[in-house]
Amino acid sequence: MKILIVDDSRAMRMIVRRTLRQAGYGQHDIEEAANGREGYEQIQSTKPDLVLCDWNMPEMTGIELLQKLKDEGHGVKFGFVTSESTDEMRARANEAGGLILIAKPFTPDSFKGALAPHIS
């Protein structure tokens, strides 16, 4: 399975990658992108099975990326890993087809709980 981490913070990409490994998903192919625009291009070219995406990013935000994918009928599984997790954000994410919203700080257990239904 191919997982794409989209976050403008290099440090957070490292943390997410490590947490995936600690949660038992280290055997998957993990890729990274530094903003929504780059993430979009990578989704087109490398076709990940799951996208874990920050919400606030330059170039293109996470929700803009998800909306664009939805508008184009792209079926990639999509989740957010974000500092904020308001009810409004959850509603917007759900409406756009987001499957997961993991709030920072997170633990390997919270990652596992959120991702298990979506990772084979």
Added chain:
Amino acid sequence: MASAAPSTEGEGAVPQLPKLEDVQELVFGLVGQPVTLTRGGKIRSNQGGTVAVYVDDQDRLAAFAISDVAFAAYCGAALAMVPPKEAHRVVLAQKLDDNLWENYQEIVNVAASLFCNTGPHVRLKEMLPLSRELPEDVIFALRRPVARMTMRAEIEGFGQGQLALAVG
């Protein structure tokens, strides 16, 4: 007449200091190395240290996280699996390099959640070098009698540093 408990919600509410164990758990989760925090100590040298400035939803100064160079460097290095000897070199030089600065900044960014558990929402506005001349409003806020907690930190495999949190 009994005094009212401080408000923790809405206009005028102030954030609360987190529990020590919550700080420890958050730092451990982010840096990926066991971290032991104990109350006490003092930030002896400003050189190379940082102050993270948090604001509430009205952009008012709400909380601060002040670290010495060792805490910032060791956390930043542990997060990215930078070898301890590289982190020690940075501590001796008393200046974070760009990578460790960015790594540590992500930690203080996520640490905003520590202040939101019982109080109003706060977010990281910026992280500043402690050695540089700080903005006047930050200096003023830090000199006010605000609630503070100072901690000694042992980052396993790296060394000791100091962290202080302040609200008000």
